[in-house]
Amino acid sequence: MKTHQAIAALVTLFALLAVPVRLSAQQQKNHLRYKIVDLGTFGGPQSYLTFYAQVLNRHGVVAGYSDTTSPDPNFPNFGACFNPDCLFSDGFQWQNGTLTDLEKLPHGAAAQTEWISDSGLIAGVSENGLKDPITGLPEIRAVLWQNGEIRNLGTLGGHESGALSVNSSGQVAGVASNKVPDSDSMFGWGAQTRAFIWQNGMMTDLGTLGGTDAFAVAINDRGWVTGPSYSDTNASTNCPWPLTTHPFLFDGHSMHDLGTLGGSCAFSNAMNNRGQVAGDSNINGDTALHPFLWDGETMIDLGSFGGTSGDATFMNDAGEVVGSMNLPGDQTWHAFRWKDGKVRDLGTLDKCSTAWGINSTGQIVGASGDCGIAVHAFLWEDGRMIDLTKLIPPHIELTYALSINDRGQIAAIGRVPGGGDVGIQHAFLLTPVDENDVQDATAVTEPQPRIEREGHRYIGTRPSNQ
Numbered sequence: 001m002k003t004h005q006a007i008a009a010l011v012t013l014f015a016l017l018a019v020p021v022r023l024s025a026q027q028q029k030n031h032l033r034y035k036i037v038d039l040g041t042f043g044g045p046q047s048y049l050t051f052y053a054q055v056l057n058r059h060g061v062v063a064g065y066s067d068t069t070s071p072d073p074n075f076p077n078f079g080a081c082f083n084p085d086c087l088f089s090d091g092f093q094w095q096n097g098t099l100t101d102l103e104k105l106p107h108g109a110a111a112q113t114e115w116i117s118d119s120g121l122i123a124g125v126s127e128n129g130l131k132d133p134i135t136g137l138p139e140i141r142a143v144l145w146q147n148g149e150i151r152n153l154g155t156l157g158g159h160e161s162g163a164l165s166v167n168s169s170g171q172v173a174g175v176a177s178n179k180v181p182d183s184d185s186m187f188g189w190g191a192q193t194r195a196f197i198w199q200n201g202m203m204t205d206l207g208t209l210g211g212t213d214a215f216a217v218a219i220n221d222r223g224w225v226t227g228p229s230y231s232d233t234n235a236s237t238n239c240p241w242p243l244t245t246h247p248f249l250f251d252g253h254s255m256h257d258l259g260t261l262g263g264s265c266a267f268s269n270a271m272n273n274r275g276q277v278a279g280d281s282n283i284n285g286d287t288a289l290h291p292f293l294w295d296g297e298t299m300i301d302l303g304s305f306g307g308t309s310g311d312a313t314f315m316n317d318a319g320e321v322v323g324s325m326n327l328p329g330d331q332t333w334h335a336f337r338w339k340d341g342k343v344r345d346l347g348t349l350d351k352c353s354t355a356w357g358i359n360s361t362g363q364i365v366g367a368s369g370d371c372g373i374a375v376h377a378f379l380w381e382d383g384r385m386i387d388l389t390k391l392i393p394p395h396i397e398l399t400y401a402l403s404i405n406d407r408g409q410i411a412a413i414g415r416v417p418g419g420g421d422v423g424i425q426h427a428f429l430l431t432p433v434d435e436n437d438v439q440d441a442t443a444v445t446e447p448q449p450r451i452e453r454e455g456h457r458y459i460g461t462r463p464s465n466q
Contacts, residue, residue: 032379032408034430036392038416039094042101043069044087047427049402049413051356052217052269052313053115053165056403056411056429062094063116064411064427065124070109074137082110082127082138091124091145094429103150105129105141113145114174115165121146123163123172128152132159134190142174142198153198156205158191163198165218172198173225175215178205184230184242186213195227197250206250209257211243216250218271225250226277228267231257238286239265247279249294258294261301266292270315278312278321293321293338302338305345310336314357322355322364335366335380347385349376357403365401365410377401377412388412388430398428408432 041047044067049055056062070088072081083089088110091102102122104111107129114124122145130139142153142163155161158177166172177191186193195206195216208214211230219225231246239245247258247268260266263282270278277294283301291302291312304310307326310333315321321338325345335346335355339362346355349368357365363381365388367374377388377398388410389398398414410430415423 032391032432034388034391034410035433036396037094037097037429037431038396039064039066039092039099039427039429041066041426042090042092043067044085044089045418046083046085046087046425047092048083048089048112048425049400049411049427050112050114051400051402054403055113055116056405056409057116057118057120058405058407059118059120060095060405060407060409060429060431061116061120062411062427062429063091063113063122063124064094065089065091065112066427072110082112091122091126093120093122093145093148095120100148102145102148105143105150105152109138111143114163117166117168119168119170121166121168121170123166123174125162126150126152130159132189134159135188142172142176142196142203144170144172144198146170154203156194156196156203158189160187160189160191160193161196161203164216167219167221167223169221169223170199171219171223173216173219173227174198175227176203176205180212182212184212186215186228186230186241195225195229195248195250197223197225199223206248207255209246209248209255211245213241213243214248214255217268220271220273220275222273222275223252224271224275226268226271229255229257236264238263238282240267247277247281247294249275249277251275259299261290261292261299263289266299268294269312270321272315272317272319274317274319276315276319278315278323280311291321291323291325291336291338293319295319302336303343305334305336307333309333311354313355316358316360316362318360320358320362322358322366324352324354332371335364335368335385337362337364337380346380349378349385349387353378353385355380356401359404359406359408361406363404363408365404365412367400369399374399377410377414379404379410389414392430396428397423399425 047066067087072086091113105126108127111126142161156176156178161176163174182192195214209229214229216227236244261281262284266281268279288308305325306328310325312323335353352371353368355366369375401412403411418424
């Protein structure tokens with residue numbers, strides 16, 4: 001759910017178009033072979049990619065974050081650790097074989113990327129070395145990285161902020177606190193949390209739909225912004241937040257309430273460059289939560305597979321929406337694609353599946369597993385779900401495929417040997433290669449040592465995790 005992603009993230013478009021890879025009918029039938037690159041770590045065991053976000057752009061550049069060797073002093077308080085393994089992380093950019101360790105704010109111990117634009121701008125968060133006087137935890141700030149350099153975007157007068165999306169012209173959207181005390185704060189910051197747009201060096205509060213709080217989850221290349229907002233001050237037991245919540249669209253001038261599917265609560269998760277919005281909404285009587293598409297005029301119920309819950313995770317510029325829907329009994333769920341008024345069950349490799357990304361050609365990526373534990377990253381194309389782990393070397397187990405660009409490149413998370421039965425999580429980039437190119441097919445790039453340190457950044461080939 002977007003709530004979990006955004007909260008975890010905050011404690012924890014177009015440049016020159018690259019030529020898409022056009023697949024022959026024979027290649028599509030036999031599916032692709034991939035060159036896979038392990039993006040490695042900054043000395044710690046694990047690296048990460050953000051969910052509900054664009055972490056791979058059309059030029060094959062990946063934004064993520066990686067463990068360092070520095071332990072989080074908040075250990076063993078899991079809720080206060082920046083990462084689940086209680087090691088501090090640095091944000092990274094991977095491009096053309098080079099992994100760049102992105103700067104943190106001065107005195108900050110950790111940072112995390114959230115979104116990369118097609119022009120290579122990266123939005124995220126960084127600690128700043130101060131303690132929030134309200135929560136007692138380290139403060140975080142919304143930041144923007146450009147060419148490896150970091151910029152502090154500030155707050156709206158409070159102690160916290162986070163950048164969740166950035167477009168190709170450098171407009172940033174996210175959430176920031178102000179000075180007004182708020183016991184129902186969406187992020188538990190003890191102050192009102194407001195959606196912002198940052199542009200031309202200035203952070204602007206976008207307001208709310210009538211309640212006290214809002215935050216922005218996405219911004220498109222038109223500068224339009226979407227996210228959830230309290231719509232009034234009424235308590236709600238059917239929203240992920242304490243008060244009644246609706247999705248908004250900021251069209252560059254004002255904030256508009258997109259409404260619900262008849263229930264008391266709805267929220268947005270994604271938006272495309274046409275200004276269409278996808279998210280989730282309660283239906284009449286709050287008996288179920290269905291994915292929706294707001295097509296520019298009305299909110300469309302994308303339906304269900306018979307269960308009472310569904311989640312829209314991403315969409316493309318054609319208005320195709322992907323995510324997951326529960327089956328009858330709500331014990332299992334399947335990935336779906338909604339296109340041209342019809343919803344399709346994409347099936348599963350195990351018991352459950354969720355689609356996390358879709359490109360303009362309709363290729364879909366996601367994860368399939370034992371209903372709560374993803375064990376197989378998948379590619380869906382030509383009506384078939386393909387286990388990506390079967391297309392790569394046997395010592396890697398890909399678990400989540402999160403983004404796919406129009407070249408067919410895939411950003412994924414996988415397990416490598418180590419760490420006992422669970423294994424160690426790394427971020428990977430898969431690039432399709434010609435099936436006739438035997439040398440490149442299913443090749444994996446092995447770790448290389450750091451070769452240069454420049455300022456607060458490591459520049460060179462992939463850092464070793466030793």
